[in-house]
Amino acid sequence: MVEVRNTQRELRRLRVRLVVAMLLVVVCFGLLLARFSWLQVHRYEAFHAQAEDNRIALVPVPPSRGLIYDRNGVLLAENVSAYTLELSPKRIGYAKLDETIDALAEIVEITPLERRRFRRLAAEARTADSVPIKVRLTDEEVARLAVLRFRHPGVEIRARLFRNYPLGQSAVHVLGYIGRISPDDKRRFDEREIGSRYAGSTHTGKIGVELSYEEQLHGRPGAEEVEVSAGGRVVRSLSHTPPVPGSNLILSIDIRLQKLAEDLYGGRRGALVAIEPKTGDVLAMVSAPAFDPNLFIDGIDTQTWRGLNEDPDTPMLNRPLRGTYPPGSTYKPFMALAALSTGARSPGDTISDPGYFMLGKHRFRDSRPGGHGTVDLRKSIVVSSDTYYYKLAYEMGVDRIHEFMAPWGFGQLTGIDLPHETAGILPSTEWKMRRYKRRWIPGETPSVGIGQGYNAFTILQLAHATATLANDGIVMKPHVVRTIEDPNTRQQRLTVSEPTRRIRLREDHLALVKSAMVDVNRFGTSRRVFADADYVTAGKTGTSQVIGIRQNERYDAKRIAERHRDHSLYIAFAPAEKPTIAVAAIVENGGFGAQAAAPLVRALLDYHLTGKLPEGYPDNALPTLPDEPDLRDVPESIEPETVETAAESDTQ
């Protein structure tokens, strides 16, 4: 092989190679340029859209929930701004969750209750959510946590609005409470196609007014268009649509009356409803015992829940709305009206009361062994003669009683603006056939006349009927929300203004029954309770034999005797001439009517009509009225028309 040592040839070869390399460079750069053109020109539109999509996110701004006041402007449900400690389980990592909580627990106290609640909420939450572990931090806790937070990604301190019920247990069964939106709630929203209203919201009404007026209280969310980074961090706001805050509610409840009534129950169980007869305003609605709604807002832990649920006193049961009781003798004024209106009795008709009523071989006993002697209609109410009503009921028959009583709302839903109302039972032959597939036995009718037997009414129904009686048969639908107030314009709208119906009654019949009820408090069963009252009241005592309102009552030896005592009932309205309040009350296992329920109602009427508090009752125990004059006393002149005029002015 010949080696040619030729530098020039060598150099030429290199230059050829360099030129080839340069060509390769140009080709490669051409390739890149083609790729750039493809991306930046041909597919520009698509990428541009994707970049904008990346950039902009629509963040819902939840509305602030409407406030709830009592009829005098006392705040019952408010929104408080407070800091929460929240953890994002996904960002922390499920494995490290406990470790993180332990680390935080060294800085602020985290109770076992809070831990349990966090576990449950974390299990329910969508993966991206941050879940509160400790709510309502103090300023000091916030300061201590702020330092630590940076060491733990996924731990956040957020300012949030909290629902707070400043009076705690008071009126809880009317107010209800809000709670975290559950999967069930979510499904319900989707069914009604209002899911979008809850964008960004975490809570919704669960029971009470908070649930029945959810629509008005909730408001509409606003939206904020924000620029976000890849990490989801908000960089800046582009546009903002403010949320529409929820409407405020002004209840018909007088919270001072309510609180007094609750306190009068002490530790006893029972229910009380007070209604303003002319308007149907529910002034007080007591279910004793009660519970603190604040426990439920951010999710109650299972242990506390079980405690409440298994309490033999059933604090969670809304007694006036859902507890049904035989009305006992409080039924008699209505039976008397039925007798007069249907012509079954005239005022002068008398019977002889030997202390029992015989039907065939069966003896219906009067509560007074010797009987009341000669009894006419007035006396039958005043002395509460059972015999009179056994006989009356038997002669009228259950269906005529049913026909008369149904319009009064007995055994019917009153249509009150609270959820989960129970209808109870107003017996009839048709009802028995439907319910038991059996025919009505005439022997069952006498007991119906004295408010026993199949009769099972709610205290709300009893109060409602009493109010209707006080209102001369004009039926006003009972309601706990008096007005709905627009938070911006402060325009108010009445919820109920028209009577639902009129029961046709003769004035002399009404006068007779009413005056008989006045005599009950003067000379009759509750005369001692109402001795020396500064006003004239009409009332009726009642005693109802215990038929357990709960099916699965747990056996409790200590309580069993007490639980077999009769329920003490009482209905009243006052002042008798021009009633401003009608009350029905029950004290469970309280004995006979004049024993427990009547004194309680007396104390309540004293306060309502004369402002006098019971002896020994602390002056400062009642919530104080607010200073703002505009919220005190919702003016009488507000009519539904105000809304219409507003609508007209809008269109101009």
Place this chain on the structure above:
Amino acid sequence: MIRIDRTMLLAQIRRQLRVFDLPLLCALALLVATSLFTMYSAASDYDGRMLDHARNLSIAFVLMWAAANLPLNWMMRSAVPIYLLGLALLIAVAIFGDIAKGARRWLDLGFTRIQPSELMKIAMPLMLAWYFQKRANAARWYDFAIATVLLLVPVLLIARQPDLGTSLLVASAGICVIYLAGLPWKVIAASIVAGIGALPLLWMVMHDYQRQRVMMLLDPTSDPLGKGFHIIQSEIAVGSGGLWGKGWLDGTQAHLEFVPERTTDFVFAVFAEEFGLVGNGVLLLVYLLIIGRGLVIAANGATVFARLLAGAITLIVFTYAFVNMGMVTGILPVVGVPLPLMSYGGTAMVTLGLGLGLLMSVSRQRRLLRS
């Protein structure tokens, strides 16, 4: 006195500047200006990164000046020691190296940590150019075989770390020298065919993360929030730049952190988003100027060593630029290759400064011979 001093000073500066190749310096100045503007935008959320980048560029410039002053003989002499040092360090890394991000790449010297594979990027072309200089005009087939062995030993060591990207870059530097030294076309053609045939084999020896990168390249949408996220967001950044770009500092993809590694490997996405296709064209042109000038310098080199070294360095710059831009626009797999002079990062900048300095040294000594 002052006047004289000033004249002397100016003369001194002029003399110092003469070590630089003026056309190359102009093209580099353009690139550095672009780099500073782009980094100012890309690093807007990183405290101090802009200054660090400027500092790195300054260091690179000083090194370039220093290397440009090196005589060719000195470079020749140092080629073998540097190569052996690099090889020794690579072996040391394989035995004692620190593990970072799952790979053994760093060597802790006590006062600083170095990445010996980076040194190899310079040592490899130096060594091979030296070898072919020694065998000048008498290169036989076994010379190419020996060169291949010299190439493969460090490349395999780096590949084992594992650092496939760097090993391929070091290999490509060596291959450039071998190609320019006159590897027969037949062998080149055969190698390409064999290389394609060996692809399945390569697939088998690759690590999982390397396979994933390749898979992502083929179909980034298969995991849009995971592994494919970088490529997709990077393509969106480039594509949404359009013809004219969104304007300097107005890139949304980059500033809102959708573009990953936006100051380092993906800095080109920031540039492309803000300056559009027109800006990209200009940038390609600047690189083309640098590469073209580098190849001219290579063609006029004084010795075989000088010519091969200059050609190889130039082609390495090209490889970096091409692989990086191809990666950012989604036509090449994601490997850790910086965009020359644009990406943030000290080590790469040092290597590049040295390389460009050597290139200028070759250019200077060619002219000296002429004059």
